[in-house]
Amino acid sequence: MKTVAIIGLGLLGGSVGLAIKERAGTIVTTGYDRDAEVRDRATERGLVGTVCETAAQAVDGADLVILCVPVGAMEAAAGELAPQLKPGAIISDVGSSKESVAQALARALPGHTIIPAHPVAGTEQSGPEAGFASLFVNRWCILTPPEGVEKEAVKALSDFWASLGARVEIMDASHHDLVLAVTSHIPHLIAYTIVGTASDLEEVTRSEVIKYSAGGFRDFTRIAASDPVMWRDVFLNNKGAVLEVLGRFTEDLTALQRAIRSGDGDTLHDLFTRTRAIRREVIDQGQDDERPDFGRKDHS
Amino acid sequence: MKTVAIIGLGLLGGSVGLAIKERAGTIVTTGYDRDAEVRDRATERGLVGTVCETAAQAVDGADLVILCVPVGAMEAAAGELAPQLKPGAIISDVGSSKESVAQALARALPGHTIIPAHPVAGTEQSGPEAGFASLFVNRWCILTPPEGVEKEAVKALSDFWASLGARVEIMDASHHDLVLAVTSHIPHLIAYTIVGTASDLEEVTRSEVIKYSAGGFRDFTRIAASDPVMWRDVFLNNKGAVLEVLGRFTEDLTALQRAIRSGDGDTLHDLFTRTRAIRREVIDQGQDDERPDFGRKDHS
Numbered sequence: 001m002k003t004v005a006i007i008g009l010g011l012l013g014g015s016v017g018l019a020i021k022e023r024a025g026t027i028v029t030t031g032y033d034r035d036a037e038v039r040d041r042a043t044e045r046g047l048v049g050t051v052c053e054t055a056a057q058a059v060d061g062a063d064l065v066i067l068c069v070p071v072g073a074m075e076a077a078a079g080e081l082a083p084q085l086k087p088g089a090i091i092s093d094v095g096s097s098k099e100s101v102a103q104a105l106a107r108a109l110p111g112h113t114i115i116p117a118h119p120v121a122g123t124e125q126s127g128p129e130a131g132f133a134s135l136f137v138n139r140w141c142i143l144t145p146p147e148g149v150e151k152e153a154v155k156a157l158s159d160f161w162a163s164l165g166a167r168v169e170i171m172d173a174s175h176h177d178l179v180l181a182v183t184s185h186i187p188h189l190i191a192y193t194i195v196g197t198a199s200d201l202e203e204v205t206r207s208e209v210i211k212y213s214a215g216g217f218r219d220f221t222r223i224a225a226s227d228p229v230m231w232r233d234v235f236l237n238n239k240g241a242v243l244e245v246l247g248r249f250t251e252d253l254t255a256l257q258r259a260i261r262s263g264d265g266d267t268l269h270d271l272f273t274r275t276r277a278i279r280r281e282v283i284d285q286g287q288d289d290e291r292p293d294f295g296r297k298d299h300s
Numbered sequence: 301m302k303t304v305a306i307i308g309l310g311l312l313g314g315s316v317g318l319a320i321k322e323r324a325g326t327i328v329t330t331g332y333d334r335d336a337e338v339r340d341r342a343t344e345r346g347l348v349g350t351v352c353e354t355a356a357q358a359v360d361g362a363d364l365v366i367l368c369v370p371v372g373a374m375e376a377a378a379g380e381l382a383p384q385l386k387p388g389a390i391i392s393d394v395g396s397s398k399e400s401v402a403q404a405l406a407r408a409l410p411g412h413t414i415i416p417a418h419p420v421a422g423t424e425q426s427g428p429e430a431g432f433a434s435l436f437v438n439r440w441c442i443l444t445p446p447e448g449v450e451k452e453a454v455k456a457l458s459d460f461w462a463s464l465g466a467r468v469e470i471m472d473a474s475h476h477d478l479v480l481a482v483t484s485h486i487p488h489l490i491a492y493t494i495v496g497t498a499s500d501l502e503e504v505t506r507s508e509v510i511k512y513s514a515g516g517f518r519d520f521t522r523i524a525a526s527d528p529v530m531w532r533d534v535f536l537n538n539k540g541a542v543l544e545v546l547g548r549f550t551e552d553l554t555a556l557q558r559a560i561r562s563g564d565g566d567t568l569h570d571l572f573t574r575t576r577a578i579r580r581e582v583i584d585q586g587q588d589d590e591r592p593d594f595g596r597k598d599h600s
Contacts, residue, residue, distance in 0.1 A: 072565075096515070120515045123592035124579070130592070137598070139514055169511070179508050182498045184515025189556060190490055191516070195575040197545070197552045198482045208479050210581045211469070214439055215396075215420045215484025216491070218588045219519050225579035228572035235560045235568055245497070246557055250550075252497045256489060257546055260535045265372075268535055272528035275495040279424070279525035281510045288518045292423035292430070294594040298437070 001027060001160050005062035007055055007077055009033040009042040010227075011122060012094045013068030014131025017047040019164040022133040032058035033128070041128040056084035064160065066117075067093040067105075072233035074101050078108035085112060090153050092117045096180060096230075098144045098173040100237035106146070113153050118142045118176065119166055120184070126227040137165035138286050144173040174241075181241035185234055186249060189242065191223035192231070214298075301327060301460050305362035307355055307377055309333040309342040310527075311422060312394045313368030314431025317347040319464040322433040332358035333428070341428040356384035364460065366417075367393040367405075372533035374401050378408035385412060390453050392417045396480060396530075398444040398473040400537035406446070413453050418442045418476065419466055420484070426527040437465035438586050444473040474541075481541035485534055486549060489542065491523035492531070514598075 004020060006013045009031050020027050031048035032055045033039050043051045052058040059065050059081045069077045074093060085091070091114045095101045098116045105114045121139035123130065141161040145154045158168045171179075198209045198217060213221065235242055259267040283290045304320060306313045309331050320327050331348035332355045333339050343351045352358040359365050359381045369377045374393060385391070391414045395401045398416045405414045421439035423430065441461040445454045458468045471479075498509045498517060513521065535542055559567040583590045 183517040187516035216487035217483040221579040224575035275524035
């Protein structure tokens with residue numbers, strides 16, 4: 001892996017570029033974003049070695065091309081660069097849904113080596129200012145290689161992500177989509193919903209919602225500040241798994257609603273005790289900050 | 301306000317004691333917890349000046365008594381200390397629901413000066429180790445004085461909370477309960493639910509849920525690690541407002557479910573854009589950490 005082209009220079013693309021610079025400095029990077037302002041800012045921040053004026057220029061000669069665009073934009077972005085791809089180049093991405101991306105890339109780039117990937121990492125911020133080199137450290141990156149792709153290519157992409165500090169897992173695209181519906185997509189959908197609900201109530205003012213948000217609500221506002229286009233595309237492109245998990249969530253919420261209505265404290269207490277143990281495991285496995293309140297500076 | 305008695309020495313009670321020591325050091329503090337181990341630990345940490353062996357001892361001569369116990373335990377706790385209360389003492393609390401607490405305290409302590417209060421602050425941790433002096437700084441503390449309570453007493457309690465760094469607001473108990481249902485109780489209920497749902501799915505293992513939790517789920521595990529007894533009591537004691545707001549949330553979630561099913565990206569995008577603005581306001585008003593990801597040390 002000598003040269004890597006990054007298409008889309010927002011939070012993820014920018015972080016990939018910065019992580020390469022910091023941790024795998026021998027790799028030459030090029031990049032492209034369809035927004036000229038983003039390209040200018042990417043140049044200023046040095047997100048990649050060379051910011052190109054077209055996607056085709058960026059991928060010219062690249063061993064690995066990583067599409068860092070919303071999942072709904074993958075097919076069009078891949079189509080733009082098709083004519084210039086080096087034979088044998090690996091095409092990958094960082095999208096949050098994988099079955100739809102695999103299909104989109106297969107349509108746009110028939111005959112190419114396509115290995116969809118998803119680094120499970122991010123923040124609520126977006127754009128060329130948001131990226132940073134350590135985003136992937138100790139985070140999992142899931143590869144979903146289609147049947148028949150060369151093992152050497154999968155190994156090369158795994159090694160690449162490991163070199164950025166990530167831990168790599170391989171699974172099939174449909175299982176990925178179900179797992180991520182649980183650990184990412186439904187949490188985002190719920191956060192967006194409750195923030196919307198809170199700001200639409202007639203009986204409670206928006207100012208009150210903001211003032212008293214430290215009671216728990218503010219955590220949801222962080223997630224609900226995530227990039228609107230990216231998330232719209234995730235829900236439209238992982239519809240099946242999202243609706244399935246949402247159905248389960250709704251059933252469980254209805255059961256709790258009934259417990260509250262009937263004054264069934266034991267049911268509530270049992271659940272609240274079980275969920276506490278999960279937090280412990282998340283921390284023990286290095287997947288969250290162990291400090292209270294995520295280490296917010298409230299408490300400094 | 302020369303002497304303050306704190307009944308219950310967990311996260312909130314301990315933080316009140318430490319905040320007094322740090323910011324209002326002329327006030328003499330006593331404390332009591334019904335758990336002997338908590339009393340020992342409170343003594344070691346110096347959460348209050350004197351840890352007493354009974355609630356009655358702790359409140360003997362106190363100008364202000366603050367009940368820092370789960371809202372379901374308020375009436376019993378207040379009953380224990382009734383015989384020893386100094387005439388004119390103010391009785392307050394830190395509970396998350398206020399109508400039920402006002403009624404419980406009125407039953408247990410007829411004729412006393414009762415001013416329920418709720419500092420909107422906390423972390424997911426609990427117990428005598430969890431408290432810290434700056435918990436209330438720049439957080440709102442809501443007082444819900446019943447009709448007829450003396451203005452001087454309300455002023456004294458307001459000044460007390462301000463001296464600990466809090467901003468004070470006065471509202472009636474039923475409005476408090478609705479506002480907090482939105483900004484705290486429903487967020488907790490939803491977090492508990494999704495963490496439970498995720499850990500009960502057959503198709504996705506618990507290990508997968510933990511591994512890929514950085515996609516959003518881990519935020520919910522923090523809230524769902526909150527004290528089980530405290531939160532059971534909140535839901536049982538603020539049933540009306542919780543069920544009302546939950547109904548609104550469920551309606552909104554159903555509408556989003558329909559938008560996803562029908563591929564209505566505009567509805568999704570519109571909501572996700574609106575919710576982003578709320579985050580900005582939460583930060584602008586000093587109610588959350590502006591750093592990405594709450595400043596988690598992932599990114600150090």
